[in-house]
């Protein structure tokens with residue numbers, strides 16, 4: 460299976476930390492040429508440097524997934540540097556959850572713009588390239604929140620449910636040449652858990668993270684599994700979570 464990762468060209472959004480960074484490092488260690496996007500230049504550079512230090516191939520570019528042009532630039536960079544794009548992992552996301560009564564509308568807007576519009580921007584940027592190549596794979600990162608909503612995650616869960624639905628719609632339209640995969644992690648030990656959330660939600664998240672979270676490498680392995688299938692085989696949906704998660 461590892462042979463099918465070697466040499467592939469994989470773009471990943473949200474690759475400066477957490478699941479995106481772990482996935483980038485895991486796939487690069489298997490020989491993938493990775494093109495990484497995120498907003499924090501210093502953190503992105505650290506990931507690129509770690510990959511290059513083990514002999515891998517990585518390029519980092521500043522990408523804000525809410526901006527259409529940034530996704531076009533990410534895809535174009537992959538094609539210009541490596542001649543093609545095999546996989547786009549749309550992983551960037553924000554989990555700034557809070558109770559509705561807090562009326563944190565800026566956070567609601569940011570979750571919609573990043574988690575939902577960001578994925579659509581990736582599809583719009585990569586789909587024409589995949590069609591031209593007659594090959595390509597979308598890996599969209601949702602969440603177990605796409606399967607069950609738990610307060611106060613209503614808006615976050617809505618964005619991830621939307622990603623689940625649009626990914627299935629895209630799969631149905633993708634035809635025989637493309638692959639479309641939804642990867643839904645459960646509680647994962649990253650710095651994003653509780654970041655920007657209301658104080659009570661952040662504290663509850665931090666507690667749960669310390670008690671039950673799995674390492675981001677577990678999600679990276681699931682993504683590798685979906686990418687490493689033979690041509691013509693599509694892993695449409697993967698839910699990966701800690702056994703102790705209810």
Ligand SMILES: NC(=O)c1ccc[n+]([C@@H]2O[C@H](COP(=O)([O-])OP(=O)(O)OC[C@H]3O[C@@H](n4cnc5c(N)ncnc54)[C@H](OP(=O)(O)O)[C@@H]3O)[C@@H](O)[C@H]2O)c1
Pocket residue numbers: 472473474475476477478479496497498499500502522523524525550551552553554573600601602603643644645646647648649650651652654
């Ligand atoms: N951790 C969990 O328990 C869990 C569970 C289910 C699903 N997920 C999902 O997994 C994905 C990754 O989250 P994580 O847990 O790894 O948290 P994380 O460490 O905070 O990673 C989030 C990544 O997204 C990037 N990002 C955020 N907004 C962005 C934007 N507008 N444009 C470009 N990049 C942006 C961040 O980089 P910059 O800030 O540098 O831009 C960072 O690299 C998210 O979609 C999240 O919803 C996480």
